[in-house]
Amino acid sequence: MSAAPGLWSYARERRVDGLSAYLTAMTLGAVAVSVLPGSTRFLLAKEALLTGVTGVWFLVSPWVAQRPLAYLFSRPLLEGRLRWPPD
Known part of the structure; x- marks a missing residue:
């Protein structure tokens, strides 16, 4: 889950997916922190x-x-949507 599924969900359903928002914010934060001298x-x-x-x-x-x-975080895991290794 990242920015693309989050934007798609927002465009289709007009609601923000919390997990996608979190992962996108952390990715952008990591990029911002990595370029700081x-x-x-x-x-x-x-x-x-x-x-x-x-x-x-x-x-x-x-x-x-x-x-x-x-x-x-726990709901997709408990529902079995996130598995490792993938089927």
Whole structure:
């Protein structure tokens, strides 16, 4: 799930898919953080920045979103839509 399925879902159903929005935001955040210059310490801290954003997103999502982020992640797994290895 990424930006393309999220945009398709929005164009077709006029609603934002929470999981696609999260994954797209994290991908764009990783790209933005990877192009920032900095010292060697900052290079090590870049990944921690995105991990912190993810943690805050998980903690805040039950209060501001219709469905918590943990629910959006677990539902496809429990329904069997995401399998490894793929059939």
